[in-house]
Amino acid sequence: MRPAPTILHLDMDAFYASAEQAAKPSLRGKPVIVGGIGPRGVVATASYEARVFGVRSAMPTAQARRLCPNAAYLSPRFELYRQVSEKVMELLHALSPLVEPLSLDEAFVDLEAGGVAPEADAVRAVGERLRRDIREATGLTGSVGLAGAKMLAKIASEAAKPDGLVVIEPGTERELLGPMPVRTLPGVGPATAEALRRAGIHTVAETAEAGEDELVRLLGKAHGAGLYAMALGQDDRPVVAERDAKSISVEDTFEVDLTDRTRVRTELMRLAERCVQRLRAAGRSGRTVVIKVRNYDFSTLTRSETLRGPTDDPAVVREAVARLLETVDTTGGVRLLGVGVSGLADFTQEDLFAQLATEQEAQESARAAAEPAGAEGGEPEPEEELPRRWSPGLDVVHDDYGAGWVQGSGVGRVTVRFEQPWSAPGRVRTFAVDDPALRPGEPLPLVGGGPGAGQSSDPATWPKSLSPGGEAASDSGEEISSR
């Protein structure tokens, strides 16, 4: 625990939903839900307007639709969120060389390493200026927590939400934490909370009173000892910049369970291909291949195989995946498949020998696999040309009407709202799904774009011409809901 609150935690407010509202003027001030749109989707982020209805992250989208039928339901657009995130991270790096991103919308910053005076007033001023800069650069709001430890900085930013800043002065943390529920502490999820509840432990103070030995008995060595320290407000974990990924994986949940074994195998081959593409894009190679299978009843299993050396060869990964599938019974039906690679290494000359070994290994098993019916593990099938998918929220450009976004589609038609981040709320038009004048577009910059570049990005000055529950609200809700 530091003597001054020099660890900063930034958490953007309802990040995906706020980014969509900034990009789409007609959605400002209205409930927006970003997440899986399909029958098995879940909510990634709900705007504050949607949270009023009880919609939360990780909730099944079907349940959200019941609670808030008039919200706009949008598929995530990670290119946009990444663009915004990069701008935010740039601002953080201007404060200190020690920045630890936790996700696209969250990071720790070590202000001491950035030379900020270790005093509450100084760090508060830095935090407030950061919030202003973020708003100016992105049009979005973020909340800031400042404390002498990571855990506390994070609790502080949570308390600051939305659009606020909270400083926890060192010395006050135990008093502050004591009455809070154990779930407040990082690392305490549903299972840990339940184990503690059965032992009569509900608050942080009760956790500290239980003592380290009791917590270790209840939760195991690492978790028990860690939780005891947290309950006392002791957290000396340093801010660590830029950690290399340790694994890369891809997975798909299917709208309908897969029962056909051949289909299961082709889907796994596709996933293997995607996984290797990401591996190569990251300039890495991996030694352990993992498949994941979630059954009709949500039971989930993994099977893994460690190769003799790291690889980034799609054929080698496909072969391993095919072998692993042989050990799994899929007769009950499969709702999710995944492929991952871990044991990552940077691919360098030193790996060539090991690579050679795995290639030989793979060639042998490829020959063996070529014997029976399946050429399945061999070449990936060519991507078939699917009809264009107009998922809700997608940026599009029309030859006559310019830039807009897909509000909904169905029965051969697609509805587009033509507006830009800097425009007034726009009008809706409907086209045939195969209209040649309509094509996918790129996300537009949230600020600084448009004909009159340099306009205000302050949400306080955004037009509020569409009141919640008004005409646009209900009709956009229906359009987007119909699929």
Added chain:
DNA sequence: TCTGGGGTCCTAGGACCC
């Protein structure tokens, strides 16, 4: 119309080695 997708870390047992 229950439960995504991308990760991290920990535990525990067996194999294997010294």
Added chain:
DNA sequence: TCTGGGGTCCTAGGACCC
């Protein structure tokens, strides 16, 4: 003449986080 004790690697599963 059964029986020690570590350490490391591999595999599988689970909790948790955003």
